[in-house]
Amino acid sequence: MPKQKLVLIMISCEKAAHICNKTQYREATFFEVLKLRFHLFICKTCSKATEQNNKLTTLCHKAKLHSLSSQEKVKMKEQLKKQA
Amino acid sequence: MTQHTLQPNLWVDNYADYLFNFAVSRVSDTEVAKDLVSETFLAGLKSAKNYKGDAAERTWLIAILKRKVIDHYRKSNSKKGKAEVRMNYGASSDADGDWLEEQVADPFSTLENSPIENKELGLAIQDCISKLPKKQAQVFTMKTIKGISTEDICNELGINPSNLWVMIHRARTALIGCLNKNWF
Numbered sequence: 565m566p567k568q569k570l571v572l573i574m575i576s577c578e579k580a581a582h583i584c585n586k587t588q589y590r591e592a593t594f595f596e597v598l599k600l601r602f603h604l605f606i607c608k609t610c611s612k613a614t615e616q617n618n619k620l621t622t623l624c625h626k627a628k629l630h631s632l633s634s635q636e637k638v639k640m641k642e643q644l645k646k647q648a
Numbered sequence: 649m650t651q652h653t654l655q656p657n658l659w660v661d662n663y664a665d666y667l668f669n670f671a672v673s674r675v676s677d678t679e680v681a682k683d684l685v686s687e688t689f690l691a692g693l694k695s696a697k698n699y700k701g702d703a704a705e706r707t708w709l710i711a712i713l714k715r716k717v718i719d720h721y722r723k724s725n726s727k728k729g730k731a732e733v734r735m736n737y738g739a740s741s742d743a744d745g746d747w748l749e750e751q752v753a754d755p756f757s758t759l760e761n762s763p764i765e766n767k768e769l770g771l772a773i774q775d776c777i778s779k780l781p782k783k784q785a786q787v788f789t790m791k792t793i794k795g796i797s798t799e800d801i802c803n804e805l806g807i808n809p810s811n812l813w814v815m816i817h818r819a820r821t822a823l824i825g826c827l828n829k830n831w832f
Contacts, residue, residue: 585817589791591798616824621792623827627770629793630672630681631665640686641660644693 575599580610588621652701656693663706665789666774667713673767674717684720688713769831776826780819787812788819 575583580603586592587600604611667688671681691712699708777785787805790796791812798809807815 581817582813585813585820588820589798616828617820620820620824620827623769623831624773624792627766627773629770629773630669630678631789631793633794636682637660637664640664640689641657643686644656644660644689 573599573602575603577603577607577610580604580607581613584610584614584617588617652704654692654696654699654705656689656696659689659692659705659709662778663709666706666771666778667709669770669774670710670713671717673770675720680720684713684716688716691716772827772831773823776823776830779826780822784815784819784822787815788823791816 580600583592583596583600587597592600600614604614664685667685668681671684672678675681675684688709692709695712703711777788780788787801790801790804791798796804798812801807802809802812805812
């Protein structure tokens with residue numbers, strides 16, 4: 565039944581956005597990526613959103629952001645408290 | 649102009665990451681940067697009574713951090729011989745060549761700009777992250793910057809994966825909007 569097979573690959577925009585976010589962290593499965601690709605092929609809005617999302621990921625990589633771990637922050641807080 | 653007040657007990661939560669990125673981009677050593685940030689907080693606490701309240705808290709802390717960075721370089725340069733500027737021509741100093749011509753900057757090169765741009769980009773992103781709701785910012789930094797897996801974050805924060813993805817989605821949408829406004 566070809567119609568049922570088509571239903572398998574058709575996804576909503578919300579679902580597409582979810583998969584798109586997952587792909588930013590390389591956590592989407594192969595079939596999910598396939599579904600997303602198909603959705604992007606037919607949905608212009610999602611294509612644009614995906615493009616922006618990908619750009620954010622590359623920017624974050626390029627900026628080489630650093631952040632302190634929570635333990636280090638706790639340590640700093642204690643130091644501050646000691647002084648106060 | 650609005651008057652600002654200092655809230656030292658919120659400093660670490662609100663500004664530690666921002667200051668840390670600022671410091672790392674200047675001293676390029678995470679350990680040194682960490683020390684500088686905590687020194688900054690302590691110095692801020694010590695001179696809190698001199699805070700006039702015309703600048704925002706973060707601006708004031710950044711100003712202190714800048715001094716700390718300068719002090720750091722002064723200290724490391726005061727060790728003998730380090731302050732000396734060394735100029736060497738290539739690998740072997742007695743090589744023939746068009747010395748001057750080879751030293752001239754390439755006007756078409758954009759390579760020099762990219763590290764500077766990346767520094768600013770990092771601060772711009774950090775700025776946008778600090779504008780997010782606290783929980784979203786936390787999830788986003790854990791996932792994107794620290795690269796912790798979905799499972800671990802869920803365990804640590806006590807949320808389920810779909811909850812996490814919703815927060816990630818909102819954070820990303822807000823960040824895209826913020827960066828579009830401030831960066832491009």
